[in-house]
Amino acid sequence: MATVPALHLHHVTVRRGEVEILTDVDLDLPPGRFLAILGPNGSGKSTLVKVALGLVAPDRGHAAIFGVDAGDAPERIGYVPQLKTFDRTFPATALELVVSGLRRRWPARVPPRERERAVAALADVGAEHLARRSLSRLSGGELQRAFLARALVRRPDLVVLDEPATGVDFLAEHDLSRLLERYQEETGATIVMVTHDLAAARHHASDVLVLNRVVHGFGPPEEALARDCLERAYGHVGHDHGPVIG
Numbered sequence: 001m002a003t004v005p006a007l008h009l010h011h012v013t014v015r016r017g018e019v020e021i022l023t024d025v026d027l028d029l030p031p032g033r034f035l036a037i038l039g040p041n042g043s044g045k046s047t048l049v050k051v052a053l054g055l056v057a058p059d060r061g062h063a064a065i066f067g068v069d070a071g072d073a074p075e076r077i078g079y080v081p082q083l084k085t086f087d088r089t090f091p092a093t094a095l096e097l098v099v100s101g102l103r104r105r106w107p108a109r110v111p112p113r114e115r116e117r118a119v120a121a122l123a124d125v126g127a128e129h130l131a132r133r134s135l136s137r138l139s140g141g142e143l144q145r146a147f148l149a150r151a152l153v154r155r156p157d158l159v160v161l162d163e164p165a166t167g168v169d170f171l172a173e174h175d176l177s178r179l180l181e182r183y184q185e186e187t188g189a190t191i192v193m194v195t196h197d198l199a200a201a202r203h204h205a206s207d208v209l210v211l212n213r214v215v216h217g218f219g220p221p222e223e224a225l226a227r228d229c230l231e232r233a234y235g236h237v238g239h240d241h242g243p244v245i246g
């Protein structure tokens with residue numbers, strides 16, 4: 001029997017007004033893989049991830065996670081959203097943020113068992129000391145770690161991260177990728193990570209998707225990151241604004 005894909009996208013098309021921001025995206029990712037999604041700004045990466053999570057309904061096509069409709073298996077998924085727009089003034093502590101990953105809502109009161117699990121998840125990402133700190137007093141990198149702990153606290157089968165290391169003072173993206181690899185070794189989980197870091201994709205991903213409204217490349221890093229795929233997605237490469245091939 002064929003394995004049920006961890007992530008299945010079939011002819012996914014999303015329109016915003018007159019513009020198609022994703023066109024006919026097909027993808028099958030077997031469980032246990034580490035997928036890096038690359039593409040220029042505005043190329044539809046976050047939208048694609050949101051379709052996979054069931055947060056955006058496609059205008060056409062279909063998305064499934066482990067064989068069930070996107071959105072119907074939230075307990076199997078840990079999500080680190082792109083943090084550009086997160087409201088830091090939200091009155092909560094790092095611990096409460098992590099506990100919200102156990103409950104899918106903000107906790108009014110945190111029972112000891114949940115507190116223990118949340119503190120352990122923070123410790124796993126090197127952020128135990130931040131537990132009582134309010135979100136408004138976290139640096140960008142600290143907030144990113146708290147979100148990572150929130151995503152992993154339920155030990156999900158699929159971890160989806162949208163630019164988890166971009167523009168923040170996190171451990172280098174390399175360290176983040178290693179942490180995810182360790183989690184994957186322990187649990188057999190599938191990882192999907194949006195990134196602008198070609199080196200991280202090359203070194204850590206088992207599969208790479210190069211996206212710019214349509215799929216320009218999908219396969220092992222050496223195939224999907226070939227110059228012709230990148231040139232189709234980015235216009236051209238190796239100049240100040242495109243990715244540096246190295």
Ligand SMILES: Nc1ncnc2c1ncn2[C@@H]1O[C@H](COP(=O)(O)OP(=O)(O)OP(=O)(O)O)[C@@H](O)[C@H]1O
Pocket residue numbers: 016021039040041042043044045046047048082
């Ligand atoms: N809710 C929305 N309404 C209108 N346009 C949208 C909406 N969401 C996204 N878009 C547009 O769709 C395109 C793709 O956006 P998306 O956020 O998916 O890109 P991205 O690849 O994640 O970019 P970045 O690298 O900057 O994070 C952009 O042109 C964006 O302006």
Ligand SMILES: [Mg+2]
Pocket residue numbers: 045046047082162
């Ligand atoms: Mg994005």
